[in-house]
Amino acid sequence: MPSKFMVAALALTALAAPASARPVSYAGGWTAMQDNNRMYSSLLVHYSPTATDSIGLLAEQNWSMDATFTGLQYTRLARRWNAPQSQGNLYIKLGAGAADAFEGGQKAAGFAGLSADWETRRLFVSYDVRARDYGFDQSVSHAARIGVAPYVAEFGKLHTWAMLQVENHPEADNPVQVTPLLRFFEGPLLVEAGYTLEEDRFLLNWIYRF
Amino acid sequence: MKTLKILALAAALSLAAAPALAAPEVPAASAQAKGEFVTAHVNGLVCDFCAQALQKVFKKEAAVKGIHVDLGKGEVHISMNPGQTLDDATIEKLIRNSGYALTGIDREVAE
Numbered sequence: 001m002p003s004k005f006m007v008a009a010l011a012l013t014a015l016a017a018p019a020s021a022r023p024v025s026y027a028g029g030w031t032a033m034q035d036n037n038r039m040y041s042s043l044l045v046h047y048s049p050t051a052t053d054s055i056g057l058l059a060e061q062n063w064s065m066d067a068t069f070t071g072l073q074y075t076r077l078a079r080r081w082n083a084p085q086s087q088g089n090l091y092i093k094l095g096a097g098a099a100d101a102f103e104g105g106q107k108a109a110g111f112a113g114l115s116a117d118w119e120t121r122r123l124f125v126s127y128d129v130r131a132r133d134y135g136f137d138q139s140v141s142h143a144a145r146i147g148v149a150p151y152v153a154e155f156g157k158l159h160t161w162a163m164l165q166v167e168n169h170p171e172a173d174n175p176v177q178v179t180p181l182l183r184f185f186e187g188p189l190l191v192e193a194g195y196t197l198e199e200d201r202f203l204l205n206w207i208y209r210f
Numbered sequence: 211m212k213t214l215k216i217l218a219l220a221a222a223l224s225l226a227a228a229p230a231l232a233a234p235e236v237p238a239a240s241a242q243a244k245g246e247f248v249t250a251h252v253n254g255l256v257c258d259f260c261a262q263a264l265q266k267v268f269k270k271e272a273a274v275k276g277i278h279v280d281l282g283k284g285e286v287h288i289s290m291n292p293g294q295t296l297d298d299a300t301i302e303k304l305i306r307n308s309g310y311a312l313t314g315i316d317r318e319v320a321e
Contacts, residue, residue: 026263027307051309082254082311084284119256121281155261155279187258209259 023075030210071097088118099134107135159185174198251314
């Protein structure tokens, strides 16, 4: 099943990089995640051999750079804080592959990033920083989120979050972008829908955990 | 004939007495037949992915009949198959492999 899914995912990802949420699963778990926003569309399919590591295939279409990245992403859960009513995480993300600019040919490419998040069943905060080198372009971007759950749902019920995402892309025409979004979460599926004010563009992300 | 009557009476008495003699063992036999119920107290349970991870990991164990995760209480309820169980070290390892932290275990006979 996982191998069939991988083939299908790869076939779909002639485009695609960095989905930020839940980058490591339980030992033996598979996860597929796709992000779509004003900067890029990405698809990451990863496998977690342990509860602290994941390795995945990543494809990203970076719209602002008019470039495609395909490669491998390794994610290390560097630290997890499990508390009675909360969980915090610190992740290290490394990627290596090839970037293909439509006018620049294919180049070796890579990225490195850090992600931190903390959540209860009511509150969520996160921060991501990513530095990428696509051969013909280097950049650093930041993203932060804050979220509130208007109600607390039990396992298997629909969880809803209202979130606000703020991104900083220094190279973009609008370097600071604000995206209000809703997160819907039930069982193995998480879906996010939002709208980036400065760019008049929609955001649609999803994660499915097998 | 008399001998046969005595044997028949003895057999009847022994059958009647058998349940009484076996009575002290009933609770243990019943417990094994019903299976064990384990409550694991876990830190870090905040979302459905947490609960799903625990379900996936525990359901791979032959001893596990069923599992329920109570996110509100931070508890994992595990029903064991009759005659089977998981020791504390195994439960701790499975919860760690799911990504969470065990803080305590309670065991009781399933009702």
